[in-house]
Amino acid sequence: xxxxxxxxxxxxxxxxxxxxxxxxxxxxxxxxxxxxxxxxxxxxxxxxxxxxxxxxxxxxxxxxxxxxxxxxxxxxxxxxxxxxxxxxxxxxxxxxxxxxxxxxxxxxxxxxxxxxxxxxxxxxxxxxxxxxxxxxxxxxxxxxxxxxxxxxxxxxxxxxxxxxxxxxxxxxxxxxxxxxxxxxxxxxxxxxxxxxxxxxxxxxxxxxxxxxxxxxxxxxxxxxxxxxxxxxxxxxxxxxxxxxxxxxxxxxxxxxxxxxxxxxxxxxxxxxxxxxxxxxxxxxxxxxxxxxxxxxxxxxxxxxxxxxxxxxxxxxxxxxxxxxxxxxxxxxxxxxxxxxxxxxxxxxxxxxxxxxxxxxxxxxxxxxxxxxxxxxxxxxxxxxxxxxxxxxxxxxxxxxxxxxxxxxxxxxxxxxxxxxxxxxxxxxxxxxxxxxxxxxxxxxxxxxxxxxxxxxxxxxxxxxxxxxxxxxxxxxxxxxxxxxxxxxxxxxxxxx
RNA sequence: GGUCCUGUGGCCGAGUGGCUAGGCAGAGCUCUGCAAAAGCUUGUACAGCGGUUCGAAUCCGCUCGGGACCUCCA
Numbered sequence: 001x002x003x004x005x006x007x008x009x010x011x012x013x014x015x016x017x018x019x020x021x022x023x024x025x026x027x028x029x030x031x032x033x034x035x036x037x038x039x040x041x042x043x044x045x046x047x048x049x050x051x052x053x054x055x056x057x058x059x060x061x062x063x064x065x066x067x068x069x070x071x072x073x074x075x076x077x078x079x080x081x082x083x084x085x086x087x088x089x090x091x092x093x094x095x096x097x098x099x100x101x102x103x104x105x106x107x108x109x110x111x112x113x114x115x116x117x118x119x120x121x122x123x124x125x126x127x128x129x130x131x132x133x134x135x136x137x138x139x140x141x142x143x144x145x146x147x148x149x150x151x152x153x154x155x156x157x158x159x160x161x162x163x164x165x166x167x168x169x170x171x172x173x174x175x176x177x178x179x180x181x182x183x184x185x186x187x188x189x190x191x192x193x194x195x196x197x198x199x200x201x202x203x204x205x206x207x208x209x210x211x212x213x214x215x216x217x218x219x220x221x222x223x224x225x226x227x228x229x230x231x232x233x234x235x236x237x238x239x240x241x242x243x244x245x246x247x248x249x250x251x252x253x254x255x256x257x258x259x260x261x262x263x264x265x266x267x268x269x270x271x272x273x274x275x276x277x278x279x280x281x282x283x284x285x286x287x288x289x290x291x292x293x294x295x296x297x298x299x300x301x302x303x304x305x306x307x308x309x310x311x312x313x314x315x316x317x318x319x320x321x322x323x324x325x326x327x328x329x330x331x332x333x334x335x336x337x338x339x340x341x342x343x344x345x346x347x348x349x350x351x352x353x354x355x356x357x358x359x360x361x362x363x364x365x366x367x368x369x370x371x372x373x374x375x376x377x378x379x380x381x382x383x384x385x386x387x388x389x390x391x392x393x394x395x396x397x398x399x400x401x402x403x404x405x406x407x408x409x410x411x412x413x414x415x416x417x418x419x420x421x422x423x424x425x426x427x428x429x430x431x432x433x434x435x436x437x438x439x440x441x442x443x444x445x446x447x448x449x450x451x452x453x454x455x456x457x458x459x460x461x462x463x464x465x466x467x468x469x470x471x472x473x474x475x476x477x478x479x480x481x482x483x484x485x486x487x488x489x490x491x492x493x494x495x496x
Numbered sequence: 497g498g499u500c501c502u503g504u505g506g507c508c509g510a511g512u513g514g515c516u517a518g519g520c521a522g523a524g525c526u527c528u529g530c531a532a533a534a535g536c537u538u539g540u541a542c543a544g545c546g547g548u549u550c551g552a553a554u555c556c557g558c559u560c561g562g563g564a565c566c567u568c569c570a
Contacts, residue, residue: 038570042570043570044570046570085568172565177566180497243570246570249566275564283563320518321509322509326564328508332521339519388510393518393519396518405535407534408534
């Protein structure tokens with residue numbers, strides 16, 4: 001088994017990954033709040049964990065990957081007041097909240113599919129775990145770590161820390177500092193301490209998403225769902241919890257507090273946070289208005305883009321950086337990525353055609369052989385080093401060079417020996433397809449090539465070269481297509 | 497204001513005490529009917545100033561620039 005090292009936000013250093021149960025990995029990733037379209041920044045986070053999931057699986061772990069859908073409880077605006085995001089959209093569009101949820105869940109799935117992300121093993125939703133969340137609130141009240149106030153229930157930070165815990169340990173916050181910087185927000189009066197966070201919120205009568213509870217009609221606090229769903233499916237303690245940097249505080253901090261409060265145990269062994277995607281050096285975010293929707297990118301329909309970029313180009317582009325670094329999004333960078341990806345893709349296509357042949361005349365080229373073996377090993381080493389996909393790709397380009405040489409007949413397979421040759425080909429394909437999750441994309445405009453064929457057809461016909469004409473017709477026929485030779489134009493159609 | 501991250505060649509982006517990252521772009525060569533593709537060669541890069549060290553892009557200090565979190569955000 002590969003020795004994987006992961007940067008753990010909790011310890012602020014790279015740690016050797018050792019699962020709680022040997023051979024098995026439980027991993028939880030905070031999914032989207034489905035109140036509008038996912039943007040490219042969101043995609044980067046899910047890509048990070050897609051790579052992790054693929055890699056863990058590939059090196060032999062049995063992985064249970066849970067990624068939630070937040071469909072209630074995430075509030076608009078600051079603090080613990082404000083409307084529910086989904087409720088707000090539903091009101092604006094005058095449709096059922098569940099219609100909002102369904103629409104953007106579909107969009108989310110569609111986008112992730114385009115980027116070739118593997119689906120998680122379990123994709124639970126907050127509204128589907130209302131019972132668990134209410135039970136958790138009750139439990140926290142029973143344990144004295146939460147209190148009811150005016151129909152809402154808050155987590156008691158002072159009480160929690162008084163029991164020897166450390167709220168703030170994940171994000172490196174100090175309670176006093178946090179207190180000093182607390183702004184005046186509505187609804188603070190209900191809390192014993194401004195830092196206390198809602199685990200259950202009373203719903204105003206006009207609030208469209210609400211459930212009955214021992215504290216009246218209301219809805220769960222945002223942080224609670226992840227605690228309930230992660231522990232339900234992965235256990236009181238599980239291996240990896242991931243999400244974007246911006247969830248570190250307060251979301252993940254609160255999850256730890258809730259988890260510890262409920263079970264007395266730290267819920268997560270390794271916390272992983274992927275960094276932000278930036279545009280002109282600034283974080284891409286919905287509120288800043290500088291976010292790109294995947295669909296805009298694929299169509300090139302955005303003022304900051306001067307052409308369209310395919311999903312795999314973008315995937316490749318993101319893989320060129322390490323997940324803990326910010327990544328800046330620009331036309332130049334994307335164009336470079338497009339070219340590089342296509343080069344790699346051509347190598348992938350070509351690799352499938354390469355066949356080993358013995359040749360006793362050809363001596364083994366030890367230098368090349370060693371370089372290939374080092375590249376293969378280097379690929380694993382790179383991913384083992386906290387998923388350094390940038391370095392892993394660099395190894396792929398070394399492998400690509402030899403694949404191209406073989407393809408161009410600049411290098412004899414026998415010069416590598418059967419073993420190295422075969423491992424070059426098979427590893428390259430596994431790395432490309434299975435671990436990095438790249439794939440061939442059909443040309444969007446194969447129609448253009450078709451029209452070129454028809455143009456040739458027209459010319460041959462004009463020159464009465466009927467042999468060629470028939471040949472072209474046969475190509476079409478072999479693909480269930482026919483050429484329609486009309487008076488005013490030449491066209492093709494599916495054979496009926 | 498507090499906490500933290502960051503500044504790498506024309507562009508993107510790894511690295512983090514001594515060993516060529518890589519990609520894109522540029523230049524030259526080989527191959528080639530022409531091209532393309534492919535291969536080869538080619539870059540005195542590490543914000544500035546000082547310090548530690550036999551040796552620093554890498555560690556320390558200061559200065560300047562950029563960013564994140566502290567409030568919804570992946």
